Amino acid sequence: MLRPTVNLGLSVHLAYTPIFAKSLSFRCYATVSPSIINNIGRPPHPPGATPAKEPRAISQLDRSLLASLSPSQVSLFDLIQQYIGRSGRILDASLVYESRPGRARRIDCFAGKNGMDAGIVLIAHCIEDESNDEHKVAVSSGFVLEVPALDGKESLVVSCAHTLEEIRRSPVALKQQVPSQVRSGTFAITGDGQFHPIHSISSALPRSDILLLTCDKLPVRTLPISPYPAHAQTPVWAHLIAYEKPSEPADWSPWVGGTWRRWARGEVKGYRDFAGRESQPGTYDALSHMLFAPLPTPGSSGGPIVDEESGAVIGISLGTRMDNRIEGMRGWGVPSECIFEMFSLPGLEKK
Known part of the structure; x- marks a missing residue:
């Protein structure tokens, strides 16, 4: 019989006991390494003195x-x-459908402050x-x-x-x-x-x-809101804020209550459903969330993502998430079509 003995320490030991029989069977026995036993029950080192917590400065x-x-x-x-x-x-x-707003309504990416x-x-x-x-x-x-x-x-x-x-x-x-x-x-x-x-x-x-x-x-x-999702690689602009002026880039401008703001150019990276599976516009897939660049900063959540060509809002920033180990971090948001779910369809409102 072949009897492997498994050591739960850093290595695995196999003990072979060959027995000639009509069939060959395996039995696994788990043994605890002495190195593990010796570490059980040892108290942790006493912590050092905890420094007094300083009151947080109010901004x-x-x-x-x-x-x-x-x-x-x-x-x-x-x-x-x-x-x-x-x-x-x-x-x-x-809510007014404005996938292609007129010149007076569109959000001009270069209009300035x-x-x-x-x-x-x-x-x-x-x-x-x-x-x-x-x-x-x-x-x-x-x-x-x-x-x-x-x-x-x-x-x-x-x-x-x-x-x-x-x-x-x-x-x-x-x-x-x-x-x-x-x-x-x-x-x-x-x-x-x-x-x-x-x-x-x-x-x-x-x-x-x-x-x-x-x-x-x-x-x-x-702001004009588009009910239609933008395809991947669509150029977009995202509104970002910061609580202190970053050193780079140089186009941050003062905003509300001592904060700073800027518009950053990026693109739509893709969509996910609620289960995290990749989804595509123009199909029956649920476009529950959208991935985009650039990465939104803290406080930017809830801000608009604007289609560069049409000048309409096509999404809302929510934060960041890890897409995968190859792509890394992505901006995380929802397509603007989600906003329309809270409104009645045109012509079906109660009179």
């Missing part, structure tokens, strides 16, 4: 946001309840517990949609949902048994530095990581 943006919180505005806890209750909701309004980013806002979810000297601010990007049913009274802003999920699960929010003991809320911050409180969350698609925020009419333009 210029955080300080301004916390000072703007008002007891009269809709609290973050109410917005979270709306986010949960209105997930998957379809609004009784339609007052052109291309005029419809982009900064979204800030804030909570402060003054009794314990704790606060949390989660920042993302967003842009304003063209919804004729609003009649110029309100603005609908689309942004990412994961920053709301982040602050929802933060320690300062989770430990509040009585939400009225803290100040909280969400703001849309326009390019002129004005803070506009968010009144409600109209709809959300948590699986796609996007939501719709409602506030009073914002003094910014709306």
Whole structure:
């Protein structure tokens, strides 16, 4: 009989005991290496002295946001309840289809500071517990949609949902048994530095990581949204922000609350379905997420991805992910067709 003896240490030992028989059988015996036994039960080395935690410096943006919180505005806890209750909701309004916007509507990639980013806002979810000297601010990007049913009274802003999920699960929010003991809320911050409180969350698609925020009419333009996905290698522009001015490249310009912004050129890299499988436009494949370049920076989530040729938004930045070991990191987002899932089809709205 052939009896291999397996050592679970660094090597495998095979002990052969040949026995002549009509059939040859194998039996495997697992043995524990003494090197493993000797290491069991040894206490770890005592840790060194833990340095005292220094209080985190409050940024210029955080300080301004916390000072703007008002007891009269809709609290973050109410917005979270709306986010949960209105997930998957379809609004009784339609979103304008603008796959090929006219010259006055298209986003000009070379218009500079007052052109291309005029419809982009900064979204800030804030909570402060003054009794314990704790606060949390989660920042993302967003842009304003063209919804004729609003009649110029309100603005609908689309942004990412994961920053709301982040602050929802933060320690300062989770430990509040009585939400009225803290100040909280969400703001849309326009390019002129004005803070506009968010009144409600109209709809959300948590699986796609996007939501719709409602506030009073914002003094910014709306961006054209294309319902059609762009093919791979389509040249695009992505809006990026940074909390400190990067040394490279040199085209970063000052933006809201001490942040910096720039438009970076890249291209669509491909699409994935919810299972992570590769999918293709023009087929029955589900285009749940899109891969693109360049890599978005922290705070850029929720910002637009613009088709260079048409000047329309064809996607929303969400973050980065590892595509594979060969391709490396890619920008991660959703195609703009996901936005239309929260609106009624044209002509089918309730009158």
